[in-house]
Amino acid sequence: MKILVPMKQVPDLVEELEIDSSGKRLNRDFLKFKLNEFDEHALEEALLLKEQHGGEVVVVTLDMAEADNLLFTAIAKGADKIFKIPGNCDEGIDCHSAAQMFATAAKSIGFDLILTGVQAADDRDGQVGMLLAAFLGLPHVSVVTGLSLEGASAIVHKEYAGGVMAEFEVVLPAVFGIQAARHTPRYAPVSKVRQAWKTSKIETVDGGTVPASNGSVVNRMFKPESGKRAELIEGSPDDVAGKIVDLLKSRGLL
Amino acid sequence: MGITKPIVIEKETAVVDGVDISGAWNRMFEQRVIWDYDLRHMEKVTALEGGESLGWCYQCAKCIAVCPVDIVGDYGPRKIFRKLQTGMDLLESSDLWLCTTCMNCLRVCPKEVNMVEIMPAAREQAILDGKAIPDELQKAFDNISKYGNPQGESARKRADWVKDAGVPVNILPTTKKPVDVLWYVGSYPSYHGRGKDAAKAMARILAALGIDFGILAHEEKEDGDSVRLAGEKGLFEMLAEENIKVFNKYRFKKLVVTGPHEYNAFKHEYPKLGGEYDVLHYTQFLAGHLEQLKPLLRKRVSARVTFHDPCYLGRHNGEYVAPRNLLKAIPGIDVVEMFRCKENGYCCGGGGGGMWLDSFSRDFTSERLSERRVREAVEVGADILAVCCPYEVSRFEDAVKSTGHDGKLVVRDILELIDDSMRM
């Protein structure tokens, strides 16, 4: 079983996001990138499957920011091979393009199963995993919280609202969007990551060329207005209750 | 270990060198043999670099009387040794995470069984073997390696507290000026709400004393000592290398730190990696300026104050005097000692990674170490529990609430008490 895990980096939300002078892009001077947290779950699930059934885990990512560190961290956790798709993506890349590059790379690397994170914080044009499935013409299930293998098929649990899950049997190869691995993603000890920097090799794989336009343009980016200080709700208990109910309604919470 | 019945040796008479010494001892059991035990688990630990001394234990149990974890639970080197003989795998056991590396056992141990080295070595092995790490600790490791602080806050916000300090603070990465004192602030004083109170107080005190000081702001990272003791040695080394690189960029005469853990790191561990500095804990630095400080302490702080010795300032580094001298210099303060103090001071539970094992450890103790300590402070009738370690304000303040002593005992950093007394 060869499990391919395409990984993507997203702006680190611990840093305050700033919008640049064009008003259409994030200010990249202050941007820090980190691995999409859902991709971390996809990798964990892949490693667990490997531990159960044998096989290999292969990680592929785009060439930007912390790519090397991300790949060596994957090695430290137990991945077998790591690939980088060249082509500087530091200026940002939309999800359709990323998915196309992953699709081209996946075809040349080969795979029996592809696991991706269910979504990422910057998927303006859709989630990479499901786009990738369509580009490869593969069956797919998104929002997966449970996964096991039975012969040439996978049994997956897809989570709906309210905790109800649907169980599907899917013929492999397929693409799954992982919402949560069975366990908290494992820790990569720093000494192992540093070891990987010294002893492992990143292979390159071509992602092909990607068509430019995607049919929608960004007009502006802005931060939704949020009061820095709490807004006071005052009055008698009943007034307060009434105001809270109005507020919940206006926010679609009731 | 197979259970075999001892063979009974019975003799009619016992004659030694021709003398009949018959008695109750005619009936004996064969010699009890230690090699009855399966020593695999023991050897796994003693084979580790740093783990050797566990094998020296001769079960005298002196350590158990002083182990702070045993006082609220069932723990200590002797017990761990015994459990290893009878089949416990330390690397898989919860016992691996309960030691706070407080060093009180080593102080009394006739055989120098050194948990401060054994535990980090065993933990490191467990982490490298991919054994489960308690969630909270893993999160702290992750945050520290990504952001340089356990809270997972942005490095850019590390010096945000400065704007409320009320005095100018020299940000070295901006001014690049040589200074007399490089003040390493630390993560808790930089980010934790109550920690920041101490940081601001320290800035005001240094300013009032006219000290030429600067801070590293966003270039400062977690020191890594507690991470090392919790078993993430690789992360410690990475942090140390990065901090040393930053320290070496600036010119300063003394390195002054807010926290005892940082003090321990800079004094004993960084030199091994090439970073040698003239380092002082703030209590030592300020005690050295006591004559200049005294005239500034004009306001009376009328209170009965007891002082908690931080393990890493006291037992680990032998400093018991400086903090007490500072407290005694504040007019109005009446210092009382708790039953466990100085060399035998109790542990707050935060050391050796305990800071990030709160809910894990809680399951193995009848109460938190911090809660026990707060009761001890209450017992001696203190109004104020004075501390000088940034971990402790949050731990004890929480414990004051959880033991139902709010309003009766307050927790203050010595810095805050000095700062109070400076304000007219």
Next chain:
Amino acid sequence: MPNDVFVVAEHLKNKLSDVTFEMLGKGREIADACGGKLVAVVLGSGTKDLAAQLGVADSVISVDDPALEHFSPEAYRIVLSSVVKDRQPKLTLIANTSMGMDLAAPLSAELNIPLVAYCKGLSADSGNVSVTSQLYAGKVDVESSITSAQAIISVLAGSFAGDAGRSERTPSIEEVRPSTSLNDLRVKFRRLVEPEPSDVDITKEEKLVSIGRGIQSQDNIALAEELAAALGGAISASRPIIDNGWLPKSRQVGKSGMSVKPKLYLTLGISGAPEHVEGMKDAATIIAVNTDPRAPIFDIADYAVVGDLFDIVPALTERIKGAKG
């Protein structure tokens, strides 16, 4: 048709989800502004009753087939893809939900129609459509305009009012047969797995009523539970409540407990210690009730109620029950 707006109805266990009506309400407005029709698309088996509830739409396309009885990422995508390819609507609105995620992006890639995801705002001005997406965990909104003739938009639940999408009118229903066989597919539905009733995972709850030491005694927790039930959420707590054994550890929020990001986090008698805040600061809306106006919880709350929880909670529970009618 070039100016039509399609809304893909979502349903589970024979019940249309709220987001369907929210999309219909918004879709109505957009279709009118663009001079097109609003068309609802229902896939399923035996869905007459569902289709009948979609009267806000000018018409309903119903694909009723035994193979569509349960949602399936593959079967639903195949059918929807042929409908969209056939009818060429200007906009296709799909919920950005678990089911929708298996439709919107694959459709976009397969049909080469642009997709704008995480839509929380939508407007049309003389045929120009503008979409506001909520990105970066709600920290930044991005407004895009559609430059191509067709687009797929995946809509976040709770973004639009549901009332505008409900109507008593009976819509005209057009029955459509799947154009290709739905046998021998690679994704097979097996069964629905219901969550264990006792098993509350506070990290997955959208609404949390969180209690702290201000609740005073275990008996009073019932008050908070009643409020949580009225809201349709669960209760969580600060550490002292867990320490006291009043709630299980799985309900603890904070540094040494769970990190939660619910849509609503309502605190009752929690002071807001840094260790607690670490676990809940990313909640979308935080409402705090505390008697102490200087409690640090108010530094991160969006709404502050300075008052006694024992006065506020009963009144609020009452009101919510009333509002839900």
